[in-house]
Amino acid sequence: xxxxxxxxxxxxxxxxxxxxxxxxxxxxxxxxxxxxxxxxxxxxxxxxxxxxxxxxxxxxxxxxxxxxxxxxxxxxxxxxxxxxxxxxxxxxxxxxxxxxxxxxxxxxxxxxxxxxxxxxxxxxxxxxxxxxxxxxxxxxxxxxxxxxxxxxxxxxxxxxxxxxxxxxxxxxxxxxxxxxxxxxxxxxxxxxxxxxxxxxxxxxxxxxxxxxxxxxxxxxxxxxxxxx
Numbered sequence: 001x002x003x004x005x006x007x008x009x010x011x012x013x014x015x016x017x018x019x020x021x022x023x024x025x026x027x028x029x030x031x032x033x034x035x036x037x038x039x040x041x042x043x044x045x046x047x048x049x050x051x052x053x054x055x056x057x058x059x060x061x062x063x064x065x066x067x068x069x070x071x072x073x074x075x076x077x078x079x080x081x082x083x084x085x086x087x088x089x090x091x092x093x094x095x096x097x098x099x100x101x102x103x104x105x106x107x108x109x110x111x112x113x114x115x116x117x118x119x120x121x122x123x124x125x126x127x128x129x130x131x132x133x134x135x136x137x138x139x140x141x142x143x144x145x146x147x148x149x150x151x152x153x154x155x156x157x158x159x160x161x162x163x164x165x166x167x168x169x170x171x172x173x174x175x176x177x178x179x180x181x182x183x184x185x186x187x188x189x190x191x192x193x194x195x196x197x198x199x200x201x202x203x204x205x206x207x208x209x210x211x212x213x214x215x216x217x218x219x220x221x222x223x224x225x226x227x228x
């Protein structure tokens with residue numbers, strides 16, 4: 001199960017969403033929070049995200065740890081990778097999407113995350129963590145590859161905070177080759193196989209050559225995220 005979060009990770013408003021996600025697990029929750037996307041923001045910000053994640057999931061009565069996977073070296077630390085693989089819920093918080101992707105790509109940590117998914121666990125990504133899970137994401141000077149859990153899709157978090165004057169040019173850059181998936185704050189798109197569901201207080205926007213549609217809580221029509 002993949003959970004794409006628009007914004008608001010670890011805040012009280014996200015507790016109902018994360019309780020829902022925890023409820024999808026078939027075993028007691030063992031959560032690992034990875035502040036990797038903030039790896040270049042300094043020790044104070046890394047510690048902030050680590051503390052916030054642990055406090056949040058502790059309130060939700062989960063066993064939780066934040067692991068210092070913050071650069072390529074720590075992403076290839078076998079002990080940290082083993083700790084990730086022992087979890088059933090991995091959470092990627094926000095920061096820089098290109099740094100996050102480049103740090104995890106081909107690493108032991110990423111192999112461990114894939115093992116969690118293969119064992120029926122959950123991968124949640126907020127903001128930058130959501131962006132890297134599509135086929136591509138936009139980062140100056142152009143498109144960057146993502147991990148392609150959603151082929152043909154580029155994920156745009158914070159969608160309710162972005163001015164239309166930025167959204168329209170960004171859509172033009174897709175050239176209708178990609179479906180733009182805009183996720184509002186405090187909202188999650190949950191992917192389980194080929195099924196999608198919107199959870200949270202906002203909505204998601206699907207914009208491609210067939211048009212632009214906003215969806216709120218509940219399942220999405222089958223194949224709504226088809227390419228182009």
